Amino acid sequence: MAPGAGRGTGQFYPADSPLHALDPRAKILAVAALVVGLFLVDSVAGFLAVGAALLCLVQVSRVPPSTFLRLLRPVAVIVAFTALFQVAFVREGEVVFGLWVFQAHSEGLRLAAHLALRILLLVAAAALLTATTPPLSLSDGIEDLLSPLKRFRFPAHEIAMMMTIALRFIPTLHEEARKIIMAQAARGADFTEGGLIQRVRALVPVLVPLTVGAFRRADELAEAMESRGYRGGEGRTRYRELSFRGRDATALCIAVLIPVGGILL
Amino acid sequence: MGPNGGGKSTLVRLLNGLLVPDSGEVAVAGHDPVTEPFEVRKRTGVLFQNPENGLVAPFVEDDVAFGLENLGVPREEMRRRVAEAIRSVGLSGYERREPHTLSGGEKQRVALAGLLAVEPEVLLLDEPTSMLDAPGRREVLRRIGGLRRSKTVLHVTHHLEELLEADRVLVINGGRLVAEVEPGRLMADAALLEENRLVPPTVPRLAADLGLGSCRTPEDLAGAVLRRVWEGSGAEIR
Ligand SMILES: Nc1ncnc2c1ncn2[C@@H]1O[C@H](COP(=O)(O)OP(=O)(O)OP(=O)(O)O)[C@@H](O)[C@H]1O
Ligand SMILES: [Mg+2]
Numbered sequence: 001m002a003p004g005a006g007r008g009t010g011q012f013y014p015a016d017s018p019l020h021a022l023d024p025r026a027k028i029l030a031v032a033a034l035v036v037g038l039f040l041v042d043s044v045a046g047f048l049a050v051g052a053a054l055l056c057l058v059q060v061s062r063v064p065p066s067t068f069l070r071l072l073r074p075v076a077v078i079v080a081f082t083a084l085f086q087v088a089f090v091r092e093g094e095v096v097f098g099l100w101v102f103q104a105h106s107e108g109l110r111l112a113a114h115l116a117l118r119i120l121l122l123v124a125a126a127a128l129l130t131a132t133t134p135p136l137s138l139s140d141g142i143e144d145l146l147s148p149l150k151r152f153r154f155p156a157h158e159i160a161m162m163m164t165i166a167l168r169f170i171p172t173l174h175e176e177a178r179k180i181i182m183a184q185a186a187r188g189a190d191f192t193e194g195g196l197i198q199r200v201r202a203l204v205p206v207l208v209p210l211t212v213g214a215f216r217r218a219d220e221l222a223e224a225m226e227s228r229g230y231r232g233g234e235g236r237t238r239y240r241e242l243s244f245r246g247r248d249a250t251a252l253c254i255a256v257l258i259p260v261g262g263i264l265l
Numbered sequence: 266m267g268p269n270g271g272g273k274s275t276l277v278r279l280l281n282g283l284l285v286p287d288s289g290e291v292a293v294a295g296h297d298p299v300t301e302p303f304e305v306r307k308r309t310g311v312l313f314q315n316p317e318n319g320l321v322a323p324f325v326e327d328d329v330a331f332g333l334e335n336l337g338v339p340r341e342e343m344r345r346r347v348a349e350a351i352r353s354v355g356l357s358g359y360e361r362r363e364p365h366t367l368s369g370g371e372k373q374r375v376a377l378a379g380l381l382a383v384e385p386e387v388l389l390l391d392e393p394t395s396m397l398d399a400p401g402r403r404e405v406l407r408r409i410g411g412l413r414r415s416k417t418v419l420h421v422t423h424h425l426e427e428l429l430e431a432d433r434v435l436v437i438n439g440g441r442l443v444a445e446v447e448p449g450r451l452m453a454d455a456a457l458l459e460e461n462r463l464v465p466p467t468v469p470r471l472a473a474d475l476g477l478g479s480c481r482t483p484e485d486l487a488g489a490v491l492r493r494v495w496e497g498s499g500a501e502i503r
Contacts, residue, residue, distance in 0.1 A: 135323070136322075136323060136324065136327065164321070164322060164323065164327075165321065167323040168320065168321060168322055168323040168363075168364060168365075171363065171365040172364075172365045175365060216318075217318045220313075220315070220317075220318035220319065221318050221319065221321065223278075223283050223313075223319075224311075224313060224318065224319030224320075224321070225321055225331075226283070226302070226306070227281050227283060227306055227309075227310075227311045227313075228306070228310075228311075228321075228331055228332040228335060228379065228383075229303065229306045229307050229332055229335035229336055229383075230331075230335045231303060231335065235337045236334050236335055236337060237333075237334055237337050237338060237339060237340060237343070238334060238340070239326070239327055239330035239333070239334055239340065239343050239344075239347070240327070241340060
């Protein structure tokens with residue numbers, strides 16, 4: 001198994017590409033710029049232009065398109081649902097077609113297309129970020145970007161630390177859940193049959209020991225962290241280095257230009 | 266040293282301020298771990314009996330660096346010390362492995378590397394070799410032995426042969442210090458060993474059973490045996 005490719009380590013796709021090599025802070029800021037920009041884009045042509053630019057970036061990232069599409073699949077349902085909602089309930093503009101009691105108005109269709117494209121592009125940008133950035137760098141980048149807010153007692157370091165610990169323990173808890181399920185199944189528990197309610201009820205004897213186990217782990221972890229001299233972010237140095245170079249600045253500028261192009265179209 | 270449930274791990278936690286004593290006082294390098302935990306913790310390193318949940322970071326090298334990060338060690342020095350510590354526990358090439366993919370013994374080595382990277386004045390090792398194979402145990406013991414010259418090492422163990430080199434042996438049973446002796450005396454004291462469920466390692470036990478006095482190494486034993494044979498038969502040995 002490639003490092004970082006394990007289950008639970010998120011959607012990172014290890015590859016050797018210019019996007020992977022960028023500073024995580026540049027990538028996070030670029031996605032932020034894109035998110036803001038997408039809310040200002042107001043034409044289907046603009047959305048398509050942004051989409052085309054993102055497609056190019058996917059190509060550059062060396063993430064196989066099929067893998068990338070898999071990252072988008074979970075939101076497809078939500079997108080379809082909200083789009084249908086728009087079509088069914090917006091009653092402005094002329095009626096384009098009617099089906100029994102439903103009537104699709106032109107304005108509704110326009111809003112639906114905009115909304116669907118906007119959400120899809122937002123998610124695609126975020127997916128590109130998580131696919132090309134190792135989770136640990138992501139949490140370092142977030143800590144750095146949020147650190148100016150520390151002055152206002154915003155827990156930037158704590159948030160990054162929580163992400164790190166989650167990354168460390170999600171696979172462990174996942175394994176433990178599997179072990180418990182197997183142990184219960186060996187004693188005759190059935191997780192595969194019955195209706196929804198029965199299945200959820202069958203999971204209770206799994207969740208209880210899992211939760212208890214997680215608390216025990218948390219206790220031991222806290223003890224170990226304290227005994228290793230952890231006192232929060234104050235006076236702490238970091239092993240991993242992030243360096244914002246010329247190419248990161250260039251990439252960020254290009255990323256800002258993408259939605260600007262979309263707005264102008 | 267002492268039987269299961271004797272209170273060894275409890276003592277380690279008291280020394281580190283993780284437990285607060287109901288009565289009495291604890292002092293480590295002149296500091297009370299309850300009132301000044303950081304002063305104590307930056308001077309001491311603990312290796313817990315079960316390293317499973319003590320690993321913090323999602324990758325081995327980041328975990329080994331954790332203690333150094335907390336002390337504010339500069340990055341370049343951190344890199345050097347992390348690489349050295351990982352090598353010294355025999356885990357070179359494991360830098361990017363995730364802790365949940367490691368075996369128990371490998372996790373114990375990672376935890377030990379995290380401690381060796383910091384090189385604290387006082388090392389509290391709670392059964393540091395309990396999960397290691399024989400060669401791993403020898404390597405780790407050699408590394409710990411090297412530290413004993415400049416550091417204070419409190420080594421909890423159930424293996425008597427691991428403490429033959431120790432300066433002092435403390436026997437803890439029922440939450441009390443029942444004996445403080447030097448290793449040679451402990452091996453010779455059959456009653457004390459028996460009382461505390463201790464079995465001496467093969468070489469000293471054989472020597473004692475043969476009435477040859479105290480022997481630490483197989484060479485000592487062989488010498489003693491030869492001397493006995495020679496005295497008994499009057500024959501000549503070349
Ligand atoms: N969290 C706890 N709550 C209550 N009692 C505890 C707790 N932890 C340990 N004890 C008890 O304290 C006593 C000493 O335990 P300790 O873990 O110090 O033993 P030990 O000498 O390290 O044993 P071992 O050789 O098995 O590691 C035991 O009787 C144990 O049951
Ligand atoms: Mg113990």
